[in-house]
Amino acid sequence: MATLIDGLLETHLTNYLPQNLQKNVDRPFVTLTYAQSLDSRIAAQPGERTAISHQETKTMTHYLRSKHDAILVGVGTVLADDPKLNCRYKKAFSFQSKASTIKPVIIDPKAKWKYLNSQLHQLVKSGEAEAPYIVIDQNTTLSDEETNCLKACGGNYIVLPLLGKSNVDQWNLILKALKDLDIKSVMIEGGARVINDLLKIQAREYKIIDSLVITIGPVFLGKDGVEVSPVSSLDLRFVRWWSGGRDSVLAALPN
Ligand SMILES: NC(=O)C1=CN([C@@H]2O[C@H](COP(=O)(O)OP(=O)(O)OC[C@H]3O[C@@H](n4cnc5c(N)ncnc54)[C@H](O)[C@@H]3O)[C@@H](O)[C@H]2O)C=CC1
Ligand SMILES: Nc1nc(O)c(N)c(N[C@@H]2O[C@H](COP(=O)(O)O)[C@@H](O)[C@H]2O)n1
Numbered sequence: 001m002a003t004l005i006d007g008l009l010e011t012h013l014t015n016y017l018p019q020n021l022q023k024n025v026d027r028p029f030v031t032l033t034y035a036q037s038l039d040s041r042i043a044a045q046p047g048e049r050t051a052i053s054h055q056e057t058k059t060m061t062h063y064l065r066s067k068h069d070a071i072l073v074g075v076g077t078v079l080a081d082d083p084k085l086n087c088r089y090k091k092a093f094s095f096q097s098k099a100s101t102i103k104p105v106i107i108d109p110k111a112k113w114k115y116l117n118s119q120l121h122q123l124v125k126s127g128e129a130e131a132p133y134i135v136i137d138q139n140t141t142l143s144d145e146e147t148n149c150l151k152a153c154g155g156n157y158i159v160l161p162l163l164g165k166s167n168v169d170q171w172n173l174i175l176k177a178l179k180d181l182d183i184k185s186v187m188i189e190g191g192a193r194v195i196n197d198l199l200k201i202q203a204r205e206y207k208i209i210d211s212l213v214i215t216i217g218p219v220f221l222g223k224d225g226v227e228v229s230p231v232s233s234l235d236l237r238f239v240r241w242w243s244g245g246r247d248s249v250l251a252a253l254p255n
Helices: 002-012 055-066 075-081 119-125 144-152 167-180 192-204
Strands: 029-036 041-043 070-074 103-107 133-137 156-160 185-190 211-216 236-243 248-254
Touching (some): 002 055, 002 248, 029 055, 055 185, 055 211, 070 075, 070 192, 156 167
Parallel strands (some): 070 103, 070 185, 133 156
Antiparallel strands (some): 211 248, 236 248
């Protein structure tokens, strides 16, 4: 397995990483990456955590995390998955004294997620993850307990006028705010609303995704599964495929 995954990381992905592609001036470099079934679904049911990636493609995801400043997910994902959102790719930092870090960013306009009770909070306390930025709407009221806990850990809120805005305006605000916080590259992992919005913007409006890396697992999740699709057609260029012991990975630059 080590040989297979090394081939993917060193040979196939090099041309799709932030540091090897043109830098953006007004927003971070955006990599959209997720794991889908053969029928283009990322979860078996809405709000259900569903393992699609094999261990070797999970390793690839952590390699990608090691190459980005931030990892972004929507609140639906943290509520469903209670994810770790850290970087567990060992090779990337084996010659460094400090572990590779990545800043979690959670889009949670109405502050529904409780950081205090999350697995991420436990990992932050044990030094295994970074405290997150939580993107909230400017009219959302926060509890003192949550705010104090987040800030004491080194996290913070990013307060933006999100609600009532178009998707495009929301994403422009979010990405500009990240850039202002010196985040130069962001790996966006999901969930379905986030992926579908970005694919739709890319297909219909303008370039928002710089790099696309999709793991495809050999499973059908069926009609109850949560579908991801850009709605209208979207062409890809510089397409590269890698096949491992079980999954395949597509890396591409969207048009
Ligand atoms: N297979 C995979 O690679 C992945 C699968 N998932 C799965 O996806 C599912 C969660 O997907 P969803 O429920 O669609 O949740 P989501 O994670 O896309 O979050 C959606 C919510 O985030 C907020 N949001 C997102 N974009 C926003 C914007 N531009 N402006 C303002 N607010 C915004 C809204 O509150 C929205 O309701 C879970 O089952 C999870 O396991 C999640 C990530 C990756
Ligand atoms: N790459 C990948 N493969 C799958 O099969 C998945 N279900 C996901 N989900 C995403 O990964 C997050 C979990 O991350 P941690 O391992 O807990 O750090 C989850 O929240 C989804 O964003 N990804």
